[in-house]
Amino acid sequence: MPAEKENGGQGIRTVQRALDILACFSEAQSELNLTQISEKIGLAKSTTTRLLATLEQNGYVEKDLSTLKYRLGKTIYYLGHIAGKSIELKTIAKPIMDKLRDETKETINLHILDGTHRVCIEQSLGLNTISHSIKIGAKHPLWAGAGGKAILAFQDDEFIKTVLEGAVNPREELINELKEIKTTYFCSSIDEEEIGSSAVSAPIFNLDGVVKASLSISGPTSRFSQENIKHYQKIVKDAAILISSKMGYFHEES
Numbered sequence: 632m633p634a635e636k637e638n639g640g641q642g643i644r645t646v647q648r649a650l651d652i653l654a655c656f657s658e659a660q661s662e663l664n665l666t667q668i669s670e671k672i673g674l675a676k677s678t679t680t681r682l683l684a685t686l687e688q689n690g691y692v693e694k695d696l697s698t699l700k701y702r703l704g705k706t707i708y709y710l711g712h713i714a715g716k717s718i719e720l721k722t723i724a725k726p727i728m729d730k731l732r733d734e735t736k737e738t739i740n741l742h743i744l745d746g747t748h749r750v751c752i753e754q755s756l757g758l759n760t761i762s763h764s765i766k767i768g769a770k771h772p773l774w775a776g777a778g779g780k781a782i783l784a785f786q787d788d789e790f791i792k793t794v795l796e797g798a799v800n801p802r803e804e805l806i807n808e809l810k811e812i813k814t815t816y817f818c819s820s821i822d823e824e825e826i827g828s829s830a831v832s833a834p835i836f837n838l839d840g841v842v843k844a845s846l847s848i849s850g851p852t853s854r855f856s857q858e859n860i861k862h863y864q865k866i867v868k869d870a871a872i873l874i875s876s877k878m879g880y881f882h883e884e885s
Contacts, residue, residue, distance in 0.1 A: 645682070648672065648674065648678075648682055649682050649685070649686060649691075651671075651672040652668060652672060652679070652682055652683065652686065652692070653686070653691065653692075653703070653707070655667075655668050655671045655672065656702065656703050658881055661702055661703070662695070662698070662700040662701065662702045663700060663701055663702075664698075664699055664700045664701070665679060665680060665683070665699070665701075668683070668701065683701060686704075687701075687704070689706060690704045690705050690706035690707075691703070691704050691706050691707055692704050693705075711838060711879065720741070720743070720752075720835075720844060720874075720878065721741065721752060721753045723874055723877045723878060724741050724753060724835075724846070724874050725753060725755070727870050727873055727874055728741060728753065728754075728755040728846070728870075729755050730870075731755070731846075731848065731866065731867070731870050732755035732756070732757065732758065733758070734866065735757075735848055735850075735863065735866070736757055736758045736759050737757045737759070737762070737763070737848050737849060737850035737854070737863075738754065738755065738756055738757040738762050738763050738764055738848070738849050738850060739754065739755040739846065739847065739848055739849075740753070740754050740765060740778060740830075740846070740847045740849060741753040741754070741844065741845075741846060741847075742771075742778040742779070742781075742782065742832075742844060742845045742846075742847065743843055743844045744773075744782050744786075744842075744843045744844065745770060747773060747790075747793060747794050747797075748770040748771060748772060748773060748779075749770070749771050749772075749773055749778055749779045749782055749845070750768060750769065750770055750771070751765050751766070751767050751768070751769065751771070751778075752767065752768075753767070754767055757850060759850070759854075761851055762850060762851075763828045763830075763849045763850045763851060765849075771824065772794075772797070772798075772824075773794050774794055774795060774797070774798040774799075774800060774805055775798075775799070775800065775820070775823055775824045776820050776823055776824035776830060776832075777818045777819055777820040777823075777830040777831055777832035777845075777847055777849075778830060778832045778845050778847040778849075779845075780805075780808065780809065780812060780818050780820070780832070781812060781817070781818050781832040781833055781834045781842075781845035781846075781847070782834060782842055782843070782844065782845045783809060784808075784809040784810075784812035784813050784818070784834070784842075785812075785813065785834055785841075785842035786842070791806075791809065800823075812834075815864075815868075816833055816834060816868050816871075816872075817831065817832065817833045817864045817865075817867060817868045818831070818832055818833075819831045819832075819855075819860055819863075819864065820832075821852060821855065822852055827851060827852055828849060828850070828851060828852060829849065829850065829851070829852040829855040829860075830847045830848060830849035830850075831847065831848045831849075831855075831860055831863040831864055831867050832845050832846060832847040832848070832867060833845065833846055833864075833867045833868040833870070833871035833872075834871060835871050835874050835875050835878070836875040836878070836880040837875075837878050837879070837880060838878055838879035838880060840880060845871070846867055846870055846871045846874065847867070848863045848866075848867050
């Protein structure tokens, strides 16, 4: 029995060391050589080499024979893709939306891309006597309203061109605004889609870094002062980044 326990402990250490190797890689350091890896995990090169060989055999790492550097392998990508698919956006977003609603007292909406439109799939209704709400499941244009523009800004040029062909708002102004959204990661709309209602929104990124959803704070225009808008821009962006990270997206601060 003692020998069995000892072997079990050794197995656990081996697994942990293998996981430590995988954790060495990052977006900033996507390729590492043997020396760098052994130094990062604090193991001898001989032990590190054996672990890397096993990981390579199973597709968890790949070795570039020309540079002798290692990178994460296809198995990691496949597992990440499966994990991303299994994560339900609404399940992740709802508690974050409720918290944002409690903080602002305004309605929080979760939009997703649907063809050349957006659809609200989840909502945390505002706590004020007069609140703004939209029908869940109804289609809305991407070019009007903060929730739509936060998604549209991160689509490819051809898609944006197609969407803007049906826009009522001035095309040049929209193009400039979309460029700004890609820099700031938030946008606002005042009396844009509906007179008397305003919103602030931010994009949500999926595991692959693609924007297919957005998070919005919406309410009566009378409560959207410049001071409130500025505050909402920060907190909705932070909330959207949190949802994105829980979806598997890595956000690197500039």
